[in-house]
Amino acid sequence: MKTQFRQTFGRAVKFGLIGGVVAIFLCLVGIVEIFGKRSLIEGLVSLGHIMLFLPLLATGYLTAKRASDQAQMGKTGLLLAGILSGLLSGGTLALFMLVGSLINIRAMFIHASPTLYDMLTFGRGMAAVWLIPLAGAILGAVGALFRLLPPRIQQPAMRGLLGILLVGLFAGLVRPLLIARPGWPEALGRYLFSETGLTQAGALIAFVVTSGVVVVWSSQGKTLQANISRWPRASRLALRWVFFGMAFVLALALPQFSGPFIAQVIVLISLNILMGLGLNITLGFAGLLDLGFVAFFAMGAYTVGLLTSYGEYGLAHLSFWAVIPIAIFVAFMVGAFLGLPVLGMRGDYLAIATLGFGEIVRLLAGSDFLGKWLGGPQGVIGIQKPCLGFLGPVLGVGFPRICHGWELSGPKEIYYLAVICAILVAFIATRLRDSRLGRAWMAIREDEDVAEALGVNLIQTKLLAYMLGASFAGLSGAIFGTLVGSIFASSMQLMVSINVVCLIIVGGMGSIPGVVVGAIALIGLPEAFREFSEYRFLFYGAALIAMMLAKPGGLWPSSIVQRELHLDEKTEPGPKNASTTSPSVK
Amino acid sequence: MRTTLTEKFGEVAVVVFLWGFRILVVSVVVIGTILTIRAGKYTGAQWMDFVIFGIARGSIYALIALGYTMVYGILRMINFAHGEIFMSGAFSGYFLANSMSQSGFLDKNPVLAILLAILLGMAFSTGIALLVERIAYRPLRKAPRLVPLISAIGASFFLQYTFRGFFGPGIYAYPNIKVLTGEWNIFGVGILKMQVVVAVAAFIMMAVLYILVMRTKIGKAMRAVSESKDVAALMGIDVDRIIVATFAVGAAMAGAAGVLYALMFRQVNFFMGFVPGVKAFTAAVLGGIGNVPGAMVGGIVLGIFESVGPALFLDGLGIPRPYQLQDAIAFTMLVLVLLFRPSGILGERLTTKKA
Numbered sequence: 001m002k003t004q005f006r007q008t009f010g011r012a013v014k015f016g017l018i019g020g021v022v023a024i025f026l027c028l029v030g031i032v033e034i035f036g037k038r039s040l041i042e043g044l045v046s047l048g049h050i051m052l053f054l055p056l057l058a059t060g061y062l063t064a065k066r067a068s069d070q071a072q073m074g075k076t077g078l079l080l081a082g083i084l085s086g087l088l089s090g091g092t093l094a095l096f097m098l099v100g101s102l103i104n105i106r107a108m109f110i111h112a113s114p115t116l117y118d119m120l121t122f123g124r125g126m127a128a129v130w131l132i133p134l135a136g137a138i139l140g141a142v143g144a145l146f147r148l149l150p151p152r153i154q155q156p157a158m159r160g161l162l163g164i165l166l167v168g169l170f171a172g173l174v175r176p177l178l179i180a181r182p183g184w185p186e187a188l189g190r191y192l193f194s195e196t197g198l199t200q201a202g203a204l205i206a207f208v209v210t211s212g213v214v215v216v217w218s219s220q221g222k223t224l225q226a227n228i229s230r231w232p233r234a235s236r237l238a239l240r241w242v243f244f245g246m247a248f249v250l251a252l253a254l255p256q257f258s259g260p261f262i263a264q265v266i267v268l269i270s271l272n273i274l275m276g277l278g279l280n281i282t283l284g285f286a287g288l289l290d291l292g293f294v295a296f297f298a299m300g301a302y303t304v305g306l307l308t309s310y311g312e313y314g315l316a317h318l319s320f321w322a323v324i325p326i327a328i329f330v331a332f333m334v335g336a337f338l339g340l341p342v343l344g345m346r347g348d349y350l351a352i353a354t355l356g357f358g359e360i361v362r363l364l365a366g367s368d369f370l371g372k373w374l375g376g377p378q379g380v381i382g383i384q385k386p387c388l389g390f391l392g393p394v395l396g397v398g399f400p401r402i403c404h405g406w407e408l409s410g411p412k413e414i415y416y417l418a419v420i421c422a423i424l425v426a427f428i429a430t431r432l433r434d435s436r437l438g439r440a441w442m443a444i445r446e447d448e449d450v451a452e453a454l455g456v457n458l459i460q461t462k463l464l465a466y467m468l469g470a471s472f473a474g475l476s477g478a479i480f481g482t483l484v485g486s487i488f489a490s491s492m493q494l495m496v497s498i499n500v501v502c503l504i505i506v507g508g509m510g511s512i513p514g515v516v517v518g519a520i521a522l523i524g525l526p527e528a529f530r531e532f533s534e535y536r537f538l539f540y541g542a543a544l545i546a547m548m549l550a551k552p553g554g555l556w557p558s559s560i561v562q563r564e565l566h567l568d569e570k571t572e573p574g575p576k577n578a579s580t581t582s583p584s585v586k
Numbered sequence: 587m588r589t590t591l592t593e594k595f596g597e598v599a600v601v602v603f604l605w606g607f608r609i610l611v612v613s614v615v616v617i618g619t620i621l622t623i624r625a626g627k628y629t630g631a632q633w634m635d636f637v638i639f640g641i642a643r644g645s646i647y648a649l650i651a652l653g654y655t656m657v658y659g660i661l662r663m664i665n666f667a668h669g670e671i672f673m674s675g676a677f678s679g680y681f682l683a684n685s686m687s688q689s690g691f692l693d694k695n696p697v698l699a700i701l702l703a704i705l706l707g708m709a710f711s712t713g714i715a716l717l718v719e720r721i722a723y724r725p726l727r728k729a730p731r732l733v734p735l736i737s738a739i740g741a742s743f744f745l746q747y748t749f750r751g752f753f754g755p756g757i758y759a760y761p762n763i764k765v766l767t768g769e770w771n772i773f774g775v776g777i778l779k780m781q782v783v784v785a786v787a788a789f790i791m792m793a794v795l796y797i798l799v800m801r802t803k804i805g806k807a808m809r810a811v812s813e814s815k816d817v818a819a820l821m822g823i824d825v826d827r828i829i830v831a832t833f834a835v836g837a838a839m840a841g842a843a844g845v846l847y848a849l850m851f852r853q854v855n856f857f858m859g860f861v862p863g864v865k866a867f868t869a870a871v872l873g874g875i876g877n878v879p880g881a882m883v884g885g886i887v888l889g890i891f892e893s894v895g896p897a898l899f900l901d902g903l904g905i906p907r908p909y910q911l912q913d914a915i916a917f918t919m920l921v922l923v924l925l926f927r928p929s930g931i932l933g934e935r936l937t938t939k940k941a
Contacts, residue, residue: 109753353921355864360917360921369908371906459597501736501739534747535747541740541741541742541747545721545737545740548737
């Protein structure tokens with residue numbers, strides 16, 4: 001009993017200190033201040049306060065959770081442990097503020113501003129610094145109490161609060177859409193959302209709706225699923241088609257009511273899905289880690305730029321539709337060209353060599369050496385938009401031509417092009433995966449030597465993986481070129497390649513729906529939160545780490561990889577060595 | 587086994603292509619060099635400058651590369667956040683150097699002050715690296731290979747933007763150290779003092795590290811763990827402790843490199859770790875990844891090629907502003923080394939399972 005007691009409170013102290021350090025970190029990095037400008041619930045609490053309170057709340061909750069999981073403590077004991085950890089978190093924060101008020105740390109930490117101190121003391125000045133430990137203790141107690149709630153209440157309450165947070169975060173996106181439409185949408189928008197966040201009524205509705213859905217689903221969801229699985233096969237298929245149909249209609253109508261910004265975000269997501277599907281072939285299927293994938297994207301973009309631009313560097317003024325196959329072909333051939341030298345390399349040598357290729361392409365494109373043809377740092381500008389209709393005059397390609405028909409002039413129109421291409425390529429990728437070639441790729445991924453012994457032609461198979469992957473990226477680059485209307489070498493950064501690798505891993509290696517989910521999570525979310533753009537990479541980085549710790553298989557792992565992993569677990573008991581059981585790149 | 591005609595043809599085509607590629611690059615280098623030397627645009631002193639600058643910068647690359655190569659040797663993992671460890675060392679060194687320069691200490695005792703800045707940079711970098719290892723890498727020891735890589739990329743972003751949040755996106759100028767401005771005249775050639783000091787300091791650090799790895803008990807344990815974790819554990823080595831020690835040593839080198847780099851280029855910025863990080867990783871691969879002397883050689887070779895290359899190879903070919911292609915030379919050289927000698931300059935050939 002005594003050791004349990006000591007353990008619990010020792011852990012409370014540890015968690016409390018960690019929570020305090022995290023809170024100080026959030027303050028100094030500026031998140032608390034900048035999120036303080038956005039209110040979550042009008043007049044009650046700002047996002048900044050949430051950011052500040054979250055670690056304190058979490059310490060209380062985690063302390064209680066660990067204690068109740070591992071030691072049989074009484075309820076008062078848990079509560080006390082929660083209070084202790086919250087108190088310590090708050091105390092650490094208060095200590096930091098006292099230090100901050102004595103020495104001027106602002107010369108170093110630019111965010112240690114008076115606004116921050118004001119926020120931390122709830123606007124009462126440094127004399128009220130004792131409020132923070134008090135608030136910490138209360139929050140710690142709340143966290144611990146939350147843990148003590150029966151799970152039946154705990155889960156819906158948690159989801160409900162999360163619902164408020166999500167709706168509040170997206171308020172900045174949704175509100176303008178609703179307000180822009182007179183009539184009931186405008187009234188609804190004004191009722192639910194305030195200028196900077198949710199109204200109190202809106203928050204209540206968000207909470208009730210989310211927790212209601214959770215309650216209903218947890219009580220009825222299983223029976224519903226069981227019912228559907230008892231349906232005949234034909235009607236289950238029909239249900240699936242109905243869902244697809246609804247999604248299709250929704251997708252078709254989306255840019256019409258969402259406005260150009262969201263359309264642009266979706267185009268970017270689709271372009272990244274295209275690239276992701278391409279890299280999914282090289283990396284996900286064939287297991288060849290390519291960190292220079294942007295090279296192929298650049299090929300597609302520059303091909304479109306040079307062949308359609310009516311700017312200085314345009315070589316011809318072909319129609320966009322005629323250039324797309326050329327762009328794909330160019331990327332395909334460059335895939336072969338860059339793939340051949342690295343055929344013999346494995347693992348990380350391959351990664352770094354491809355990284356080198358990517359950088360060489362970018363540097364060459366931006367240099368004065370090729371500047372005569374590619375525009376150097378000024379880039380290729382004035383790229384023609386795709387035209388549905390006829391490009392007149394028909395004859396002669398040497399001068400700008402005018403589109404008679406429907407010109408896909410902005411993100412709202414290119415949206416359709418990008419989404420259709422993404423769906424098409426996803427279909428092709430699925431068929432490739434299930435083909436003989438796809439199985440050969442996976443054999444190479446699992447073990448090159450065994451695959452070769454079984455009669456897989458390594459050179460041909462690997463090269464095809466490079467070339468097909470490259471051609472998808474080329475298509476993506478082509479659409480990017482026409483979307484932006486200008487191409488600069490500086491947009492072909494290593495970051496692009498890294499992003500694509502990340503989205504594949506986050507989505508789940510070798511999984512095609514995973515690529516879609518990964519692109520939405522890694523490209524869509526950061527784009528949607530542009531107002532916190534200063535911090536998007538901070539969250540991005542933290543999310544990548546958290547994701548790898550929590551779900552290393554990805555958000556939507558491929559069923560094949562999953563099956564193999566489970567087989568591994570059954571056939572190989574005992575400690576595993578990363579290099580022997582790794583299902584991924586060797 | 588029967589090979590079909592097309593397969594045979596494919597293999598021949600690949601070989602022809604690869605040799606064509608090699609011959610092309612080598613002939614570009616040779617022709618460029620001959621033309622440049624015949625044109626005589628640069629004097630001997632200028633070439634000397636290029637080389638010294640290359641050695642100074644290369645020795646910094648080498649210091650960073652040591653961290654990459656040691657961690658790779660033990661964990662077979664690209665520590666993508668290493669460039670940010672380097673950056674954090676430079677930042678902490680900056681704040682110390684700045685306060686010392688304001689109090690006048692820097693001008694009175696420049697040697698001590700620089701030493702202090704380097705020590706602080708090393709300590710701070712080590713702290714950050716240990717935190718990163720504890721949070722982002724250790725739980726993933728047994729995960730598939732790409733998982734820690736992504737986690738490392740995440741850590742890299744996180745650190746970059748943490749520093750941006752703490753200190754802002756601006757560029758901080760390192761204080762000027764009066765003793766180290768100007769040139770020393772050696773054999774009639776003027777050499778910037780700063781470059782000499784940086785290179786010498788880096789070489790001393792590398793020598794210390796080499797002795798640590800080759801002569802001490804913990805170095806022996808590191809080498810044992812990098813051979814085989816399981817066997818090392820059977821021999822009574824605490825593998826986790828050795829991994830932590832490896833991260834610490836690598837980070838200390840990177841921290842020192844950060845301060846030296848900042849002394850030489852006189853500015854720090856939250857993004858400064860990225861490019862040197864990539865270059866240093868290139869250097870590590872160039873020398874043979876997992877190989878400690880290899881990282882040193884790779885770094886210096888890379889530094890020299892980068893600084894001499896544009897003038898020597900490209901200028902003669904009539905390429906305008908060859909310095910824009912400095913990084914391209916570094917990466918082309920990397921690809922070439924991997925083509926000619928896939929295991930790096932000093933690397934032993936890794937078995938396929940290891941690579």
